[in-house]
Each structure stands twice: as structure tokens, then as C-alpha cells.
Amino acid sequence: MKSFPVHRNTLVLFAVLFLLAVFGWAGWANWEYRQQTADRRAALAALQSEADMQGVLVPDAEGASPATSALDGTAAPAFTLPDLEGKEISLASYRGKALLINFWATWCGPCKIETPWLVELRNKYAAQGFEVLGIDTEGDDAQPGDVAWARDKTDVTKFVQQEKMPYPVLVDGDSISKPYGGLDDLPTSFFVDRQGKIIAAQVGINSESDIEANIKKALAE
Amino acid sequence: MGDFEKKDVKKMIDLRKVAGVGVAALLMNAGAHAQFISNAPQRSAAVKAEAVQYLYPEQVNLPAGKASAVTLHFRVAQGLHINSHTPSDDYLIPTTFSISAGAGARLESAIYPAGITIALPADPETKLSVYTGEFTIETRLVAAPGNHLVKGALHYQACNQTQCMPPKTITVAIDVIGK
Numbered sequence: 001m002k003s004f005p006v007h008r009n010t011l012v013l014f015a016v017l018f019l020l021a022v023f024g025w026a027g028w029a030n031w032e033y034r035q036q037t038a039d040r041r042a043a044l045a046a047l048q049s050e051a052d053m054q055g056v057l058v059p060d061a062e063g064a065s066p067a068t069s070a071l072d073g074t075a076a077p078a079f080t081l082p083d084l085e086g087k088e089i090s091l092a093s094y095r096g097k098a099l100l101i102n103f104w105a106t107w108c109g110p111c112k113i114e115t116p117w118l119v120e121l122r123n124k125y126a127a128q129g130f131e132v133l134g135i136d137t138e139g140d141d142a143q144p145g146d147v148a149w150a151r152d153k154t155d156v157t158k159f160v161q162q163e164k165m166p167y168p169v170l171v172d173g174d175s176i177s178k179p180y181g182g183l184d185d186l187p188t189s190f191f192v193d194r195q196g197k198i199i200a201a202q203v204g205i206n207s208e209s210d211i212e213a214n215i216k217k218a219l220a221e
Numbered sequence: 222m223g224d225f226e227k228k229d230v231k232k233m234i235d236l237r238k239v240a241g242v243g244v245a246a247l248l249m250n251a252g253a254h255a256q257f258i259s260n261a262p263q264r265s266a267a268v269k270a271e272a273v274q275y276l277y278p279e280q281v282n283l284p285a286g287k288a289s290a291v292t293l294h295f296r297v298a299q300g301l302h303i304n305s306h307t308p309s310d311d312y313l314i315p316t317t318f319s320i321s322a323g324a325g326a327r328l329e330s331a332i333y334p335a336g337i338t339i340a341l342p343a344d345p346e347t348k349l350s351v352y353t354g355e356f357t358i359e360t361r362l363v364a365a366p367g368n369h370l371v372k373g374a375l376h377y378q379a380c381n382q383t384q385c386m387p388p389k390t391i392t393v394a395i396d397v398i399g400k
Contacts, residue, residue, distance in 0.1 A: 139387025185384040204384030
């Protein structure tokens with residue numbers, strides 16, 4: 001009977017040591033899991049941050065709005081862009097005409113709605129010295145020689161033929177997006193008077209009558 | 222009390238100390254776990270509004286090598302719409318989801334929801350097939366064994382009722398655990 005307490009104590013000691021080992025292992029496993037999860041979450045957060053950086057500001061859901069940017073009242077930023085035949089066309093060559101510089105894209109539904117209005121108004125006021133410059137702005141940063149560039153050009157040509165656009169259509173509007181305020185939303189139109197000054201701007205479509213009013217204003221100034 | 226019994230008592234006291242250390246270790250372990258749970262970071266809301274936001278799942282456990290259903294949830298910002306996977310006209314850009322090769326998971330298939338039909342105020346007669354609000358894509362993914370940070374891509378083009386934004390591709394980050 002004397003040896004029993006020793007035996008019991010030994011068992012207790014082993015039990016405690018076992019529990020300590022279990023706790024120790026659990027603690028290590030927990031720490032490792034936390035480290036792995038933290039690493040994964042950090043990577044996810046980095047990706048999410050990257051996605052946020054790529055995010056775009058949501059335009060005003062209420063609809064079209066005048067682009068009352070710093071460009072109003074200033075000279076239209078100069079540019080030279082190729083047309084569909086590859087001929088370089090410069091803004092300066094239109095000095096003396098009232099212009100509607102219309103940035104659009106083949107994937108843009110509102111642009112497609114607006115185009116027949118522009119065709120009609122261009123034909124109506126051309127004799128008074130008015131012209132439309134359509135500038136395709138696909139937003140994909142395609143470069144000459146790229147597959148995307150060729151596809152864009154094919155799509156633009158098809159669009160121009162479908163819509164029977166009688167005015168010059170230039171491509172690679174993305175290259176001049178910065179001086180024209182970023183062109184985050186399409187269509188974006190700038191109305192330019194005969195002196196080359198921007199007298200009004202419009203982001204999104206509104207109505208044909210509003211466009212016509214700005215054309216008359218550009219012709220009058 | 223004899224010497225032997227005194228030794229037993231001393232041993233018992235030592236054992237109590239050992240047991241006390243064990244209990245303390247247990248409490249510390251539990252405390253650390255509780256702290257981990259309470260401080261678990263959540264997906265932060267986007268600082269600025271995006272046209273489309275990926276919602277969840279952030280992490281999935283899948284049987285390795287076997288195609289498994291994963292439903293991806295997205296939200297289109299209020300006031301905007303994006304083209305459905307089957308837009309109403311050729312010139313419109315469809316919404317598509319993809320996963321690049323070697324990402325740790327393969328996209329076997331994706332089933333897109335049918336779009337809702339809308340018309341823009343400026344052209345009521347032209348019907349558009351679009352997604353608005355929240356929508357889901359039913360995918361079947363085949364995960365490779367192990368943990369993988371899979372970067373899927375959702376390509377879309379968003380508009381409101383009067384204007385459109387350029388086509389965009391957002392990263393869809395999913396922590397895929399293949400077991």
C-alpha cells in the first residue's frame with residue numbers, strides 16, 4: 001500500500017506532462033495557422049487594394065451633365081490623329097469652323113443612340129461652317145500593330161458604315177484623353193467656336209435639341 | 222507524518238505547480254485563440270465606388286482534382302448596369318469570368334445568369350440585356366492540392382442611363398484550399 005501514492009503521483013505527473021504537451025502542440029499549431037492565415041489575408045488585401053486602385057469612380061447616376069471642367073473657355077487642346085485610312089488629321093486644320101469634337105466608342109450604347117443626331121445636325125449646319133470630328137476612344141490602350149488595334153479599327157469602320165457618318169472619324173482618342181480631362185465617360189462632346197475656344201461641353205447624351213443649341217452658340221461666337 | 226509521506230506531500234505540491242503551469246498554458250492558448258478571432262480582419266469596403274465589386278466567397282475548401290461548384294457573388298453599383306454575358310447586340314461587350322492557367326485552380330465551366338431587360342430613356346425601343354444590383358456566376362472549379370491564392374478576372378463594361386465607362390477587368394481574389 002505504501003507504493004500506491006508514488007504510483008498515483010507518477011500517473012498524475014505523466015498526465016500533466018501529457019496535457020502540457022497537448023497544450024504546447026495546440027499553441028504551436030494555432031500560431032502556425034494564424035501565420036498562414038495572416039499571410040493569405042495580407043495577400044488577399046494586397047490584391048483587393050490593387051483591385052481598388054483599378055476601380056473607377058461611378059458617374060452621376062442622374063444622367064448627362066455639362067462638363068464644366070477647366071477646359072471651358074480655353075483653347076481646345078491641339079491634337080493630330082489618324083483617320084480610318086491612316087491619314088493624319090490635325091485640329092488646327094479646322095480653324096475657322098465651329099466644331100463638335102465627339103469622343104465615342106464602338107461599345108458605347110448611348111454613343112450609338114447619339115450618332116444619328118450628330119449626322120443630322122452636321123448635315124443641317126455644314127453649310128454655315130460647322131463640322132463634327134468623331135474620335136474613337138476605345139479605352140483599351142491598343143497600339144498600332146496590336147491585334148486589339150486591328151479589331152478596334154474593324155469595329156469602327158463597321159460602325160461608321162452602319163451609321164453612315166459623313167464627318168471625319170479619327171482613331172486613338174485614348175492618346176489625347178489626358179488633355180481632354182480624362183474621358184472617363186463616353187460620349188463626351190466639346191463644342192468649339194471658330195476661334196478654337198471651347199464654349200461648352202457635354203458628358204453623356206441629353207437631347208438633340210441641347211446639342212443643336214450648343215452648335216448654334218459655337219457658330220455665333 | 223513520516224519522511225516518506227513528507228516527500229509525497231512535496232511531490233504533490235510540485236505537481237500542483239506543474240498542473241498550475243499547464244492550466245496557465247491552457248488559458249494563454251485559449252486567450253490567444255480568442256484574440257485571433259476577435260481581431261480577424263474583415264474585407265474592407267472599397268474606399269471609392271467601383272462599377273462592380275466582388276463580394277464573396279473569400280475562401281473555399283474544395284476536394285483536390287475534382288470539379289466543385291463555387292458560386293461567385295458580385296454587386297453592380299447603384300445607378301449602373303453592365304452588359305449580361307449575352308448582350309442584345311454584337312457591338313456590346315459581354316461580361317465574362319476567367320481564371321488564368323496555372324493559378325492553382327482551373328475554371329471548368331461558368332454559368333451566367335440571364336440578364337434583365339432594360340431600355341435607355343433616349344431610345345426606349347432598343348432593349349438591352351444587363352445585370353444590375355447583385356448577381357452571381359455559378360462556376361465549377363478544379364483545385365490543385367494545397368493552398369492557392371487564385372486570381373480570377375471579371376471583364377465587364379458599365380454604363381448608366383446616359384453614359385458609359387471603358388471596359389474594365391477586376392481581380393476576383395479567392396483563397397482556394399484543395400484537400
